[in-house]
Amino acid sequence: MKKSSNSEASKVDRKMVERNRRIQMKGLCFKLASLIPPHYIKPSKEMLSQLDQLDYAASYIKQLRERIEKLEGEKEEATSLGNSNKMIDTMKIGTKWPVIDLRDMGSSIEVSLISGLHKNFMFSEVISILHEEGAEVVSSSFSTVGDKVFHSIHAQVKISRVGVDTSRVLQRLQELVY
Structure with a gap:
């Protein structure tokens, strides 16, 4: 047993x-x-x-x-490439302006926009597009180097459950700046 x-x-x-x-x-x-x-x-x-x-x-x-x-x-x-001037010179050779780079980081979005000094678009319109698509701008900055303007925008998704359709944001930004 x-x-x-x-x-x-x-x-x-x-x-x-x-x-x-x-x-x-x-x-x-x-x-x-x-x-x-x-x-x-x-x-x-x-x-x-x-x-x-x-x-x-x-x-x-x-x-x-x-x-x-x-x-x-x-x-x-x-x-x-070394210093930033070399990078800018390289960018002048093979790049059409403006350049839009949108990075989806899950709950946040980073938008980098490079344009010429004489390209007329309103920076507030870029921010409006992000707001309309469901993102809240956390920070933005710009700097001018030579005849180029570098814009950087960091945005947070307003409603994480819904998210943001980054392809639509990119399309709307392209329509705005091109």
Whole structure:
């Protein structure tokens, strides 16, 4: 009879260990899914299976790695150019003005706009477009170097659940400045 009670006790222990492991894994999966920006997942997170959430997380991590590699390459290229005057001279050769760069950073957006001194558009119109599309401007700055004006705008998404359609923002900004 001793063997029987020992095997039953070890069976109960294994069940508890497995139950705790599953609870822990579920918590870790939930935490991982919460780190994925809501706009990255088209259907609602609640409607996805755990496996689908893991697939989205893996895809998002892969995208972030590629973005990091690209940015590191750009940084390396920029630092190899030396001072900013060399970079501006290089930009004059092969770039049409104005240049718009919009970066989606999950809950925030960074807009970089480079234009000539004589390109007439209202900076307030750029800010209005961001507001209309659901972003709140946190900071903005500009600097003039030679005959170029460099604008930088940092905006926060007003309603994180809804997000901002960055492709629409970019399209509207292009219509404004071109």
